[in-house]
Amino acid sequence: LTQTMSLATELEEKLDRTQQEQVLAEAQADYDAGAALLRSDPESADRKFRESASRFQILVDDGVINPDLFYNLGNAYFQAGDLGQAIANYLRATRLAPGDPRVEANLSYARTLVRPQVSAEGSDALLQRLTFWHSSWPVTWRLIIFGTAWGLLWVAVLIRIWVRYAGFRWFAGLTGTAAIAFGISTAMSLSGDQGHRQGVLIKDEVVVRKGNAESYSPQFEQPVNQGLEFRVLEERPEWLHIELHNGESGWIPRSDAEVISRELAERTMTIS
Numbered sequence: 374l375t376q377t378m379s380l381a382t383e384l385e386e387k388l389d390r391t392q393q394e395q396v397l398a399e400a401q402a403d404y405d406a407g408a409a410l411l412r413s414d415p416e417s418a419d420r421k422f423r424e425s426a427s428r429f430q431i432l433v434d435d436g437v438i439n440p441d442l443f444y445n446l447g448n449a450y451f452q453a454g455d456l457g458q459a460i461a462n463y464l465r466a467t468r469l470a471p472g473d474p475r476v477e478a479n480l481s482y483a484r485t486l487v488r489p490q491v492s493a494e495g496s497d498a499l500l501q502r503l504t505f506w507h508s509s510w511p512v513t514w515r516l517i518i519f520g521t522a523w524g525l526l527w528v529a530v531l532i533r534i535w536v537r538y539a540g541f542r543w544f545a546g547l548t549g550t551a552a553i554a555f556g557i558s559t560a561m562s563l564s565g566d567q568g569h570r571q572g573v574l575i576k577d578e579v580v581v582r583k584g585n586a587e588s589y590s591p592q593f594e595q596p597v598n599q600g601l602e603f604r605v606l607e608e609r610p611e612w613l614h615i616e617l618h619n620g621e622s623g624w625i626p627r628s629d630a631e632v633i634s635r636e637l638a639e640r641t642m643t644i645s
Contacts, residue, residue: 388435400428404449411452422453440470444479451483457575457599459483461631464571464602468633472513487600491617515559522551570605571633572615574598574625581623585612592623605632 388396407421426449432442447462463480470476526548533541577598582589606622607614613630616622 425449440466461573515555519555522548574601576629579629585624
């Protein structure tokens, strides 16, 4: 690991393709070794998973950006017990490959382990339950439903021009509503959380404060822990103004969180 780290940090130029492939192979070998030791020697397994994550991270820092790399990095962090980093990298993978069932399954499971759970309340919670498909259905499914509903709507309209038939208004209303709802849902997902940057806590016992300094009093009675997701409302050099899913907001140290970039898809590279 020391040799690999020095290779990535001491050279001014980026790793060449051969070096990238070597680091990738080492990362995968460490992960496989950790998986083999998971039951017989948990401590050694944890060390291997952390070494695997370090090597995958070298490739990210070197400019290799693709969904499989973030997916593997998320898995390595998850197995090492770094829930926040795991969720952050699963989110990066979903930005590059929306609808990937592997990523969505692992992200959904990791989210169930976050404590405490913060969810919307009152009317917001009701709205989320009514629109559960927006957050739980893959983007690909929603895009297909939008296209199907939009196509059926226009077929119904074209037929109506030539032939009057019963049920046109009901059918047009149903397909039109579905097209609008799933079209907006898909656009929101692809645009990246309605224009706001996403973030994830990567540390435990984080105190959310009422202002951007340690002198401000806590916003909540209890601190929050790694894995908690939020929207970034404002960024300062050392602080982030965040909003949780229940609508409450406050300030946290920037070093306690990972912010997910919206520009990931523009920087995609692959190692094949």
